[in-house]
Amino acid sequence: MPSSTDAGRRDLGVYVHIPFCATRCDYCDFATWTDRGGLVDAYVDACVTDLRRRVAAGELTPASSVFFGGGTPSLLAPDALVRILDEIPRRAAAEVTVECNPDSVDGPKLRTYARAGVNRCSFGVQSMQPHVLAALGRTHDPANVTRAVAAARDAGIENLNLDLIYGAHGESRADWDATLEAALALDPPHVSAYALTVEPPTPLGRRVAAGTSPGPDDDDQAAKYERADEVLGGSGRPWYEVSNWARPGHECRHHLLYWAQGDYVGIGCAAHAHRAGVRSWNVRAPERYLERIAAGRSPEAGRETLDPATRADEALGLALRTRAGASVPAAAAAEAAALEAAGLLARRAERVALTRRGRLLATEVTVRLLAAATPTVSTSVAVGTR
């Protein structure tokens, strides 16, 4: 039910979390389950109920973007996803994204999505090299990616993203080059490339902790990041966030909202939300979400209200990840100048943005600026000598 009177309004996103997967990837620590298939119908019902309550409460006004994430949203029967989407009031040009596993989509499913208003697909590709996929604990055949992309285009969904992951054990530089090349051959307007990150409570995290599998190597990942930036940027898809590249006009509107401290509503278990400096998150397990909704209660598990200083720190940390960069607090000007001299920041009018090398060190740069902007209490001592 798209609405058409949205000009000049503040953006509002809706994130819907679908916590079901066919198999779990070795590196994944997201809120997702492979053994809760029996809950799916009840879960969809609960999302619908949750949405209706929020609309009735006036909390959910027409959205500028909708994002189905997971988990694997494309595991849902097409009409199930449509039932949820139909409950979300949307503006005329709203961006509606569904994260898809290339294994679990086909022409009919994607056509149903498109008819319901889905206009963007994000495919979990990770790698186009079978041995790298195996190292990641992924099951799909790279050929499925090609089929899925073609099917999406057939269905009229042109706004496509391919998610890539680099740095898996056994992935050579040549493997990564091949993945980038194969991804670009599919001509996606948008590519996300994420460094494989070891999270302790995952099969990969346990293997690394036990020493049976080497963790990703920082230097290897740095080289692959630089390669990705060259290749993707050189293909007419400049970076617009640390891990995201897109043709101008194809940046993900929904994600931009996150990085700009915009407002978004979270539907489903483990979904996060933000409104005007209040961040909140829902109960993590799908059973708990069902209970809360069935009991007529809010699914919210916790919230925090950011004070102005924390909000400003957060804004800096988020904005620095984007191409637009951030404005630097006066107290951190000297640190910013030092980082600029070190080749990590570039100045653009009143703002600073990360250079390529700086993007690889985004955390370090952010932490330095934040530390410099905060009055110091540390006891520094004379250097080196007694």
Added chain:
Amino acid sequence: MTPGAGLDIARSRCFSLLSHVDHGKSTLADRILELCGAVDARSMREQFLDSMDLERERGITIKAQNVRLTWRDFVLHLIDTPGHVDFGYEVSRSLAACEGAVLLVDASQGIEAQTLANCYAALEADLTIVAVLNKIDLPQAEPDRRADEIERVLGIPAPDVLRISAKTGQGVPELLDAVVDRIPAPTGDPDAPLQGLLFDSYYDPYRGVVSSVRVFNGTLTTGARLRYLQAGATHEAEEVGVRTPDPTPVAALGPGEVGYLIAGIKDVGEARVGETVTGAARPGAPLAGYRDPKPMVFCGLYPVVGDEYADLRDALEKLRLNDSSFTYEPETSGALGFGFRCGFLGLLHMEIIRERLEREYDLSLVATSPNVEYRAVRVDGAVEMVDNPSAMPPPSELETIEEPYVTVTILTPTDYVGPLMDLAQARRGEQTKLEYLAEDRVELVYALPLAEIVVDFFDQLKSRTRGYASLDYEPAGYRPADLVKVEVLLNGVPVDAFSTIVHRQEAQDYARRMTVRLRELIPRQLFDVPIQAAVGGRIIARETVKAKRKDVLAKCYGGDVTRKRKLLERQKEGKRRMKQIGRVEVPQEAFVAALRLDES
């Protein structure tokens, strides 16, 4: 025979118990107190021996103790002595307060290194020795063989060696009779000017300093004005008493009596072991043998958390009220922040002080590796004592460096002579004696640099001999040696906490070990950081911490911004606590970890 000046000096005996660790000294003391009807053993233990937790845990005595007992119609003054080589001076003062000593030897173990050391110290103090074999009730006891050994090694006739079981009490009355019969009565003139020897002092929060005192001449009277000859101070004898073992005030102590003295003193440093007390009005001569306590081993002590510096200072102040034999002065380290350079009588003393600081004052401390005090002889002949490696002058200004030596006596079963000789040789030891005490026991004597035994020599000795060898040592002056200071530099800036002085041959080894360890512990920076070790400006080892290339979160998923922000907040706090060594930022934990690795 009431306590006090009315004591018949001919019916007094002052003696100590001497033994190697674990040969049963505490048990024997329990038994003696029981036999003399002093107290029941349980409350006695709490009041008398091993009063600190640490002493009980480690099975050693740190402080001298004394108790006054009645046996038949004699008064026995039993003085317990510290049981470790670090406290050799305290032992010598305790012995100076006695006319005799009971030398306790385990009837299965036989003579150990401390038995020898104790026996020599007692002979040096001119004491009459009553040798006793203990634990004769055990099946593995070999009293005949051990008695022969005592005769051969110590020159005490085998038939004179008593045989007891402190555990069962067998032979203990005979031992007390022997103490009365063999150990001479004290001599002294009650009307002469007062001469009293302080052989222990501790700080009591309510009473101030409580000292143990042996009167040689004159009379120590409650209320008298006293002169402390070494401290050059005058105090009033607020309370004079004897320990039975309950402290019992008396009017006076005469010659040949041992008791306690409270004189309104707030700092044990003013009532040191070895001090002579005399009458302010009619002073006597100082007793011989006083020495200022002299630290032998030094290290830097730093709070792991910088905020605890003031707590550490307060704790050191309080602890020193109780133990004037350790020293401390503030020092600042680029790597570790604010702390103290502390001096100790020996390695055990250092461990005890550190443990008490952590345990009784709830501090978390890191210690730099222990070092000895060097004599730096400059080219112009000037001599400087250096107790901190980072203060050692550069080689160009030095003629020589001299280091303290010790004479180390090792007693071992013959099987382990080979491994022990290897160990001593690896530590630059020079053998001065190898003697068979029996066909299966050997005495080895070495001249060794003190620095070579302060770190892990004792542990090595124990592990190479499966615990069967024993060790004792005493200072043996200074000798020049080919020593160098190894400095560790981080991006060209010296890191004081890792400066050390080693023999030239060991410099390379230390340099390599430390640079590799720091390379593993120091986080990558925005630029390459060289870690170098240098001797006199010449680099002898180098490692590099490669510049950090990647430090970025791949993704903040599903709008979970909170997690990312918290991560940044934690890192921001960490950044603010970094130690800055030149341009290099190092978390203090990295330095602490490097030093702790050195300890293990």
